[in-house]
Amino acid sequence: MSTFKSFEESLSTLNADNFEDIALSLFHFQAKENKVYKSYLTYLGVNSEQIKEFDQIPFLPISFFKSHDVVTGDWTSKTVFESSATTGSITSKHSVKDLSFYLRNSKRIFNQFYGPLTDYNILALLPSYLERNNSSLIAMVDYFIQETQSPFSSFFLHDKSALLKAITDAKGDGRKTILWGVSFALLELAEDQEVDLGGCTVMETGGMKGRREEITREELHRFLCERFNVDTIHSEYGMTELFSQAYATRGGYFKTFPGMKVVVRDLNDPFERLQMGKTGALNVMDLSNIHSCAFVETQDLGRIRQDGSFEVLGRVDNSDIRGCNLLVG
Numbered sequence: 001m002s003t004f005k006s007f008e009e010s011l012s013t014l015n016a017d018n019f020e021d022i023a024l025s026l027f028h029f030q031a032k033e034n035k036v037y038k039s040y041l042t043y044l045g046v047n048s049e050q051i052k053e054f055d056q057i058p059f060l061p062i063s064f065f066k067s068h069d070v071v072t073g074d075w076t077s078k079t080v081f082e083s084s085a086t087t088g089s090i091t092s093k094h095s096v097k098d099l100s101f102y103l104r105n106s107k108r109i110f111n112q113f114y115g116p117l118t119d120y121n122i123l124a125l126l127p128s129y130l131e132r133n134n135s136s137l138i139a140m141v142d143y144f145i146q147e148t149q150s151p152f153s154s155f156f157l158h159d160k161s162a163l164l165k166a167i168t169d170a171k172g173d174g175r176k177t178i179l180w181g182v183s184f185a186l187l188e189l190a191e192d193q194e195v196d197l198g199g200c201t202v203m204e205t206g207g208m209k210g211r212r213e214e215i216t217r218e219e220l221h222r223f224l225c226e227r228f229n230v231d232t233i234h235s236e237y238g239m240t241e242l243f244s245q246a247y248a249t250r251g252g253y254f255k256t257f258p259g260m261k262v263v264v265r266d267l268n269d270p271f272e273r274l275q276m277g278k279t280g281a282l283n284v285m286d287l288s289n290i291h292s293c294a295f296v297e298t299q300d301l302g303r304i305r306q307d308g309s310f311e312v313l314g315r316v317d318n319s320d321i322r323g324c325n326l327l328v329g
Contacts (some may be wrong), residue, residue, distance in 0.1 A: 004073070007290045008101065011108075014258040014287065020054040023261075023285055026294050027057050034072040036064055037293050055273065059265075059283045059297035065092040065241045070292045073097075082134040083240040084207075092240045094136070097291040102136070102243050103143045105288045109257045110144065113247045114178075114201075117147040121170040123163060124155045125181035125189065128207065131157075136240055137205060141180055150175060160189065167195065176200070179228075180236075182207040183220060190227035197228040205236050206312075217252045237312060241296055243288035246310075253309040259287040262310045264303060279303045281316050 031048035077095035152170040156163040235248040246254040
């Protein structure tokens with residue numbers, strides 16, 4: 001019998017060969033135990049028991065996280081992640097059954113891409129997220145800062161002088177340094193002065209959030225590289241409604257860990273999947289969304305490249321602006 005625990009344990013053994021089987025098993029579990037997803041499938045006229053193929057799994061529109069409590073099973077959340085909001089917009093909410101599971105999962109994904117957190121100093125420039133409650137990004141980065149066990153790892157709200165001192169001091173301790181920042185804050189720092197981050201990693205999370213005129217990711221990265229003395233800008237792709245993150249080490253081309261898969265749907269027919277290289281809207285299978293819904297239809301535009309990585313090219317027309325990823329590529 002499928003249980004939360006069995007799916008949690010399966011994440012450590014996920015690979016290209018067993019992903020589809022585990023995804024199908026989780027789909028059938030959530031189709032029965034998630035009231036919102038079950039109702040949506042009924043509305044579509046889908047009999048979940050007849051879904052036998054991985055490619056047949058329907059995706060839940062992300063807007064349901066704004067209007068419903070999307071949970072699998074019967075439990076009460078102690079933590080609720082909430083998205084950032086523009087004036088007058090409704091935020092998404094993601095009920096969290098086990099915060100430690102989210103944090104451990106985020107750490108596992110980071111380790112896969114970058115190695116142990118104890119090898120790093122993490123300097124976080126995330127003012128818009130620190131200024132509000134219930135941000136999944138702040139929860140993750142705060143946990144990472146603690147896990148580094150570094151005296152230099154910290155959040156920096158508006159104190160640029162303290163940040164600049166930390167950058168200089170961290171370079172001398174033998175660890176690698178990551179400056180993790182929301183896009184508008186990194187841009188403001190770069191405009192204010194040239195900062196020598198040679199040998200460091202700059203990680204942008206997206207997010208102009210009405211603070212600045214929109215520019216392309218390419219333009220932003222080029223400017224940051226020039227002002228920070230680095231060869232490339234890294235990017236993180238995450239959202240309130242997902243428990244997993246994707247990372248791009250160059251050019252905004254995101255790669256996922258084995259428990260996350262991105263597919264592209266046709267803009268005019270949400271049930272038609274597009275071939276590699278075609279631009280459409282992104283659907284995300286996040287098998288870490290065990291306690292909510294693992295199959296999410298986002299409002300991000302993108303395409304999948306030949307090597308399996310994906311690009312985020314903007315937002316679907318007329319969709320709400322997302323705080324975490326406002327850059328167009």
